[in-house]
Amino acid sequence: GESVGLHLPTLSVQEGDNSIINCAYSNSASDYFIWYKQESGKGPQFIIDIRSNMDKRQGQRVTVLLNKTVKHLSLQIAATQPGDSAVYFCAESPSGSARQLTFGSGTQLTVLP
Amino acid sequence: DTEVTQTPKHLVMGMTNKKSLKCEQHMGHRAMYWYKQKAKKPPELMFVYSYEKLSINESVPSRFSPECPNSSLLNLHLHALQPEDSALYLCASSRGAGGNTEAFFGQGTRLTVV
Numbered sequence: 299g300e301s302v303g304l305h306l307p308t309l310s311v312q313e314g315d316n317s318i319i320n321c322a323y324s325n326s327a328s329d330y331f332i333w334y335k336q337e338s339g340k341g342p343q344f345i346i347d348i349r350s351n352m353d354k355r356q357g358q359r360v361t362v363l364l365n366k367t368v369k370h371l372s373l374q375i376a377a378t379q380p381g382d383s384a385v386y387f388c389a390e391s392p393s394g395s396a397r398q399l400t401f402g403s404g405t406q407l408t409v410l411p
Numbered sequence: 412d413t414e415v416t417q418t419p420k421h422l423v424m425g426m427t428n429k430k431s432l433k434c435e436q437h438m439g440h441r442a443m444y445w446y447k448q449k450a451k452k453p454p455e456l457m458f459v460y461s462y463e464k465l466s467i468n469e470s471v472p473s474r475f476s477p478e479c480p481n482s483s484l485l486n487l488h489l490h491a492l493q494p495e496d497s498a499l500y501l502c503a504s505s506r507g508a509g510g511n512t513e514a515f516f517g518q519g520t521r522l523t524v525v
Contacts, residue, residue: 401453
């Protein structure tokens with residue numbers, strides 16, 4: 299079946315640096331993509347989303363880039379802070395339906411002091 | 412109110428017990444979901460309710476029984492579970508199960524089956 303995967307399982311960055319978390323997807327029909335942050339002992343928290351008709355979307359300190367040609371998604375976090383330490387999941391959905399949301403395997407981001 | 416509330420936060424149950432997990436949202440969302448998440452793994456979809464009707468059951472064993480009493484509540488009834496069912500059970504909701512539907516997650520119930 300189709301899958302969503304991440305390039306790296308762990309990522310360590312210095313506080314204040316920028317972080318880039320990558321995600322590859324294989325379903326060319328995917329229409330809607332979401333990044334979730336999950337802190338230890340908590341549920342996934344929505345960070346930012348993007349539809350397939352866009353290639354970039356910016357939020358507060360976060361930017362999501364979508365490259366449909368190579369089926370690649372990335373999350374950029376500017377000026378990474380200790381509170382950004384968490385597992386980050388990308389999720390994709392054909393037609394933007396949450397009932398078909400498929401999560402990638404996750405990347406553990408650790409912010410070093 | 413942008414919260415999905417799950418109770419209890421932690422649950423320890425024996426294999427012969429019957430227990431229920433509860434989920435509540437007051438965002439007017441018409442789709443609600445149960446996910447199961449094992450340690451260091453992504454959430455896996457179990458059930459989808461759309462307009463209080465079960466629309467997806469991802470081949471979940473019958474020892475897990477969902478119930479949607481009304482549009483704000485979602486329960487998961489547990490009976491005769493196995494130790495391998497120990498996991499974080501997440502409830503989520505979205506405006507609908509159709510397009511452009513960001514899912515909001517609760518904090519989860521940490522279930523341990525002994």
